[in-house]
Amino acid sequence: MAGKESSSVPSTPLLKDELDIVIPTIRNLDFLEMWRPFFQQYHLIIVQDGDPSKTIKVPEGFDYELYNRNDINRILGPKANCISFKDSACRCFGYMVSKKKYIYTIDDDCFVAKDPSGKEINALEQHIKNLLSPSTPYFFNTLYDPYQVGADFVRGYPFSLREGAPTAVSHGLWLNIPDYDAPTQLVKPRERNTRYVDAVLTIPKGTLFPMCGMNLAFNRELIGPAMYFGLMGDGQPIGRYDDMWAGWCTKVICDHLGLGVKTGLPYIWHSKASNPFVNLKKEYKGIFWQEELIPFFQSVALPKDCTSVQKCYIELSKQVREKLAKIDPYFTKLADAMVTWIEAWDELNPSGAAPGVANGTAK
Amino acid sequence: MAGKESSSVPSTPLLKDELDIVIPTIRNLDFLEMWRPFFQQYHLIIVQDGDPSKTIKVPEGFDYELYNRNDINRILGPKANCISFKDSACRCFGYMVSKKKYIYTIDDDCFVAKDPSGKEINALEQHIKNLLSPSTPYFFNTLYDPYQVGADFVRGYPFSLREGAPTAVSHGLWLNIPDYDAPTQLVKPRERNTRYVDAVLTIPKGTLFPMCGMNLAFNRELIGPAMYFGLMGDGQPIGRYDDMWAGWCTKVICDHLGLGVKTGLPYIWHSKASNPFVNLKKEYKGIFWQEELIPFFQSVALPKDCTSVQKCYIELSKQVREKLAKIDPYFTKLADAMVTWIEAWDELNPSGAAPGVANGTAK
Numbered sequence: 001m002a003g004k005e006s007s008s009v010p011s012t013p014l015l016k017d018e019l020d021i022v023i024p025t026i027r028n029l030d031f032l033e034m035w036r037p038f039f040q041q042y043h044l045i046i047v048q049d050g051d052p053s054k055t056i057k058v059p060e061g062f063d064y065e066l067y068n069r070n071d072i073n074r075i076l077g078p079k080a081n082c083i084s085f086k087d088s089a090c091r092c093f094g095y096m097v098s099k100k101k102y103i104y105t106i107d108d109d110c111f112v113a114k115d116p117s118g119k120e121i122n123a124l125e126q127h128i129k130n131l132l133s134p135s136t137p138y139f140f141n142t143l144y145d146p147y148q149v150g151a152d153f154v155r156g157y158p159f160s161l162r163e164g165a166p167t168a169v170s171h172g173l174w175l176n177i178p179d180y181d182a183p184t185q186l187v188k189p190r191e192r193n194t195r196y197v198d199a200v201l202t203i204p205k206g207t208l209f210p211m212c213g214m215n216l217a218f219n220r221e222l223i224g225p226a227m228y229f230g231l232m233g234d235g236q237p238i239g240r241y242d243d244m245w246a247g248w249c250t251k252v253i254c255d256h257l258g259l260g261v262k263t264g265l266p267y268i269w270h271s272k273a274s275n276p277f278v279n280l281k282k283e284y285k286g287i288f289w290q291e292e293l294i295p296f297f298q299s300v301a302l303p304k305d306c307t308s309v310q311k312c313y314i315e316l317s318k319q320v321r322e323k324l325a326k327i328d329p330y331f332t333k334l335a336d337a338m339v340t341w342i343e344a345w346d347e348l349n350p351s352g353a354a355p356g357v358a359n360g361t362a363k
Numbered sequence: 364m365a366g367k368e369s370s371s372v373p374s375t376p377l378l379k380d381e382l383d384i385v386i387p388t389i390r391n392l393d394f395l396e397m398w399r400p401f402f403q404q405y406h407l408i409i410v411q412d413g414d415p416s417k418t419i420k421v422p423e424g425f426d427y428e429l430y431n432r433n434d435i436n437r438i439l440g441p442k443a444n445c446i447s448f449k450d451s452a453c454r455c456f457g458y459m460v461s462k463k464k465y466i467y468t469i470d471d472d473c474f475v476a477k478d479p480s481g482k483e484i485n486a487l488e489q490h491i492k493n494l495l496s497p498s499t500p501y502f503f504n505t506l507y508d509p510y511q512v513g514a515d516f517v518r519g520y521p522f523s524l525r526e527g528a529p530t531a532v533s534h535g536l537w538l539n540i541p542d543y544d545a546p547t548q549l550v551k552p553r554e555r556n557t558r559y560v561d562a563v564l565t566i567p568k569g570t571l572f573p574m575c576g577m578n579l580a581f582n583r584e585l586i587g588p589a590m591y592f593g594l595m596g597d598g599q600p601i602g603r604y605d606d607m608w609a610g611w612c613t614k615v616i617c618d619h620l621g622l623g624v625k626t627g628l629p630y631i632w633h634s635k636a637s638n639p640f641v642n643l644k645k646e647y648k649g650i651f652w653q654e655e656l657i658p659f660f661q662s663v664a665l666p667k668d669c670t671s672v673q674k675c676y677i678e679l680s681k682q683v684r685e686k687l688a689k690i691d692p693y694f695t696k697l698a699d700a701m702v703t704w705i706e707a708w709d710e711l712n713p714s715g716a717a718p719g720v721a722n723g724t725a726k
Contacts, residue, residue: 139570139571139572140566140570140571140572140573141573142534142536142542142573142575143536143558144560148558150554150555150556150557150558151541152541152547152551152554153547154541154542154543154573154575155542155544155547155573155603155646156574156575157544158653158654158657159650159653160654161657173505173506178506178515178517179505179517179518180515180517180518181517181518181519184515184516184518188515191513192513193506193513193514194513195507195511195513195514195561195562196561197507197560197561198558198561199560199562201564203567204566204567206567206569206570207502207567207568207569207570208502208503209502209503209504209505210502210503210505210517210518210519210520211519212505212518240518241519244518263503287522291521291522291523294521294524
């Protein structure tokens, strides 16, 4: 299978040794077969959710390390309580143990999509292009990404802003099953996304967006510590807001630090809608809470002395504790976990030190 | 020619009696032949620029009124000095004399574009759809316009924001010759826009954009008085910033009044690049001034008692006078013209009165 497609893949793909692919899963990773031409030369970090005694099968020929709950508990000790269990939010453990500059994370129900010409889309390559070219958060360019071949800044775009800002996040989209919430799934059970929008654009400074973790890449050095997926799943009153939480925190911190967030290309093929009834149960509280969270994030101000992602994130945790605890005691717990997450991050990623040792089940 | 295409055009097109098409020109309007199936049932307002003794030929069968400089001087008297001469900025006179709720304005070097399937694009119909559906200025929807068929709000989009905001402006794009400034034209003389991006999106609140007047529609009742294209061309130190100026003023006022601005579809086919050397001469000062104008518009705050477009615009003229006059005496003249424009607008559009009489050369 790899034969035909791989002809279009350069023999040494972009950022081969600088990027890890993080996959949270509870099942055998057969979906990787389809991604083989695009992923095989990269290193994978698999975060096994659920029962740690279960064996996850990974197709032959992939270079990976795998962490189950026992590994997470062993590596983080008491700090492991900041990593969610029985929820794909556990993926952020992979961001923490990676030693690479870039992360791509993808769900195991996501397949290779085709562009309108029928060509298979190398999603990872497009994400890398997005991350390696600047963003334009301070002024909107009507022809979308001005750094793409065949595009530029249009008349009226201030010249002083054309250098752009470093890109921290590349948010990719989904053909077939759109990323809808439970109410929308219930109302539109048959809706499929067939619209291929050939654009990448920067989410302007000051604007929040719903960041989906299904097909997401980021610069770990620039923004990694903000990519905490929160407390979801087992023992928590909420699910399916893990990536949203990470997105809101990340966007606010990117805006403060002058970093860019892009959305648009690449598409993946999202194969299967999750159960809307199960989703409704998970999302239920989030639907209410979100109405207060958005105004909170829209008005967050970070002080000038927050010059690193870690400092921003600790400051954000304080504001969460102060301003959101009144919604539900959950937010006090979450604020604690945000602090624990940063402590654990710094422990595994001592600044200036040589790459730390991550004792996973490396294979 | 009309026969074939018109089969896909409904016999009574959308908003037939509620929309005027405004065309600034210095030449015969042969380009209308190509637009016949889409425009013929609408009323045209032609603003003839340059020598008023010249006769502009309009193809048979179109319903139009035409205003030349003599008409403008006669109708506005001394206030006519707010309408530019020898510059397509004169088009805004057409917005003022229209009595309709909606305006579509298009340049006479813009032809019907084709979508990727080869179908001719009814640009006006798409603009109308954009204007008649809400905007989403307060939160970014990653699947673009959620009101389009086959799309919706994605997971994580706050439910309280899904009603959207009324749409005031629909900014369309251009295939073939992109709308570049003179320096970019000089550097990339052969660049053509071939990317058809199948999306409409709302420019978020607080974000400015470069509004091009080539292919633009708006709700005149909601935002008309802000669509002043400034002082450009004959006797002025600047050109080619008419639509930009209107766009910055309009966006700031839309943000203040809770109105939405969309960009994206529809495309027109822009046939001919203007001369980059001539353009450089016109833009020269704008390139410098713009660097101060953008921070000005980014920080404009309109007081709460500015509850109408007119009040907002008069307030904006005061701030232009106060804060931009230091750049160049031109901005004092412009601030005066902004006030004159609103006076003229109100004179021709007495609120609550029956439609006024516009004494053009109606045919």
